Amino acid sequence: MTDVTANTTRPNRLRVLVYSDDANTRQKVILALGKRPHPDLPELEFDEVATAAIVIAHMDAGGIDLAVLDGEAVPAGGMGIAKQLKDEIDPCPPILVLTGRPDDAWLASWSRAEAAVPHPIDPLQLSEAAIVLLRTQLPA
Numbered sequence: 001m002t003d004v005t006a007n008t009t010r011p012n013r014l015r016v017l018v019y020s021d022d023a024n025t026r027q028k029v030i031l032a033l034g035k036r037p038h039p040d041l042p043e044l045e046f047d048e049v050a051t052a053a054i055v056i057a058h059m060d061a062g063g064i065d066l067a068v069l070d071g072e073a074v075p076a077g078g079m080g081i082a083k084q085l086k087d088e089i090d091p092c093p094p095i096l097v098l099t100g101r102p103d104d105a106w107l108a109s110w111s112r113a114e115a116a117v118p119h120p121i122d123p124l125q126l127s128e129a130a131i132v133l134l135r136t137q138l139p140a
Contacts (some may be wrong), residue, residue, distance in 0.1 A: 011065075013042050014134055017058055019049045019078060020070035025098070025121070026050075029068050032123035038131045050052075052076035059085055059093075065137040066130060070098045071107070072119060082111035094133035096126075 018029045026048050035043050047064070049055050052075075058064060067085070069078025082095045095113040098121065099105060108116030115129040 011042050011138070012131070013045045014065040014079045015045050015047060015063055016045045016130070016134075016138060017055065017064045017067045018048055019052075019067065019073065019081070020098070021050055021073040021075075022070070025070050025072075025119075028121045028123075029098075029126065032121060032126045033130055034127075037126045037134075041131065041134055044134075052081050055081055056084070059089055066093060066133050067095045068098065068126075068130070069095060069113070071104065071116075072098065072100050079107050079113070080109040082108075082113045086112040087129050094136060096129055098131060 016033065019021045020026045030046050030048070033044060037044070049058060055067070055069070059067065069082050071078040078097045082097055085095065086092050091117055093136055096115040096117065097108045097111060097113040099108055099118045100118050102118045104118065105116050117126045117129055
């Protein structure tokens, strides 16, 4: 659950779920986003996940503000998981998928993910996409 201060509805932290079967990919995402990718956002808290079952459990429990899912993960790719989450959770937090290449953006669209960033991870591109999605989670 997202922490909220007593005097405002603005969260103290935003929770980002990072899914990949590859620990190096998870670390690249976390390092690219950092603790605070933009001054107008609260600090980020990361939930590192290596299996599809744990992704589903975390998302079902709620409190996730953004999910970053590796489309190249095995045996369950992030795009299939994104589609399942969008079909089963209402409202579903925004999802950013990591695609194998830029030409795979159409697959991310099929998965109903709000954003896609290709491998290899470009920290600036990932941060820009995540910032846009995280801002949607803040009260107006």
